[in-house]
Amino acid sequence: MTQTPHIQLQGLALNAGEASPEWVQLTPAGPDITGRDGRSWRLSDPAAVAARFAARRQPIVVDIDHLSELAKPGEPAPAQGWIETVEVRDGALWGQVSWNKSGRALMEAEAYRFLSPTFLFDPKSREIMSLRSAALVHRPNLEMQALNSETEETVQMDKAICEALGLAADATAADAVVAITRLKDAKAVALNAADHPDPGKFVPKADHELALNRIREFEADETARNETAVGAAVDAAVAAGKIAPASKEYHLATCKAVGIEKFQQMVGTLPVIAGGTRTETPATPGKASALTADEIAVCAQLGHSHTDFAAAKATEETR
Known part of the structure; x- marks a missing residue:
């Protein structure tokens, strides 16, 4: 059911006997209410309207000239008071007002004498459904022709x-x-x-940075450990006489490239060609053994000439 806001056509007098009245009349007695322009509404169940107000548990504003209804977003519409309670008296709706400082000043100065409520009603049955706000006005209805147009309800x-x-x-x-x-x-x-965000998909930036730092530290430590192990493997090959000390840098790079395990396997196939702890016996010229395909590959990996490798191999074979 559509409910249409409407400003009450018939202002109700204030200042009847007290400067800042605690209770004010919000509507005439029903069931039929007729405005100055001839249009009419129904208030057949004022108790239901009062009950809806109580169920909301929220006061409605009392402003000046319906500013809270007419002001554009961002424009001031200061309250002069708040209607805290609504009750039925002889078929009419009355509201208990909590006036603020500016509202009390207006009442004491008798700056306004009439109250004009805004209510929601059913456009088909014309039944008043609920109260929305109330305003202090000088000439109720006359200043509100745009809202009380006889040709346009909404x-x-x-x-x-x-x-x-x-x-x-x-x-x-x-x-x-x-x-x-x-x-x-x-x-x-x-x-x-x-x-x-979903903790299953995202982590805080600080936690992410901490994890990255730990990974960087681990990688740095792992690199240092690997370089130490590579150096030890190459030093062992030099000490064993399998590679010449002058080619150590070359073999360090080779060991890093192929891995320590594969480097040690290749070095294991090499004869002692320099240094070492055994006495070298020069090979007899012309007796150098031919190199196998694997030995040629080892020469290529370690930078040895075929002649030197064959001579060293022949020396090993004569021992």
């Missing part, structure tokens, strides 16, 4: 705006406000989700 929204919000072409401003509020709520949920 302000129709721009068609493009309705389409953008997914509303029907005959949607009202109230419908648009509801749709926009939902969009804002959805945005708030999305922002909240962005502030608290």
Whole structure:
């Protein structure tokens, strides 16, 4: 059921016997209420309206000239007081007002004498459903012709705006406000989700940096350990006389490239060609053994000439 906001046409007198009245009349007695322009509404169940107000548990504003209803977003619409309680008296609705400092000053100065409420009503049955706000006014209804137009009950929204919000072409401003509020709520949920991402997919930046630093430290330590092991393997090969000390840098690079295990396997196939702890016996010229394909490959890996390798091999074979 669509409920249409409407500003009450019939102002109700204030300042009847007290400067800042605690209770004010919000509507005439029902069930039939007729405005100055001839239009009418129904208040057949004022107790239900009072019950809806109580169920909301939220006061409604008392402003000046309905500013809270008419002001554009961002424009000031200061409250002069708040209606905290609504009750039924002889078929009419009355509200208990908590005036603020500026509201009390206006009442004491008798700056305004009339109260004009805003209510929601069913456009078909004209039944008043709930109260929305109230305003201090000088001439109720006369200053509100745009809202109390006899030819237009509600302000129709721009068609493009309705389409953008997914509303029907005959949607009202109230419908648009509801749709926009939902969009804002959805945005708030999305922002909240962005502030608290899924811990299964994301980690805090500080934790990520700490993990990276630990990985870098581990890699640096591993590199140092590997270089130490490579140096030890090459030094062992030099001490064994398998490679010449002058070619140590070359063999360090080779060991790093092929790995320590493979380097040691290659060195194991080499004869003693320099240094070492055994006495070298020169090979007899012309008796050098031919190199196998594997030995030729080892020469290529370690930078030895075929002649030197064959001579060293022949020396080994004569021992």
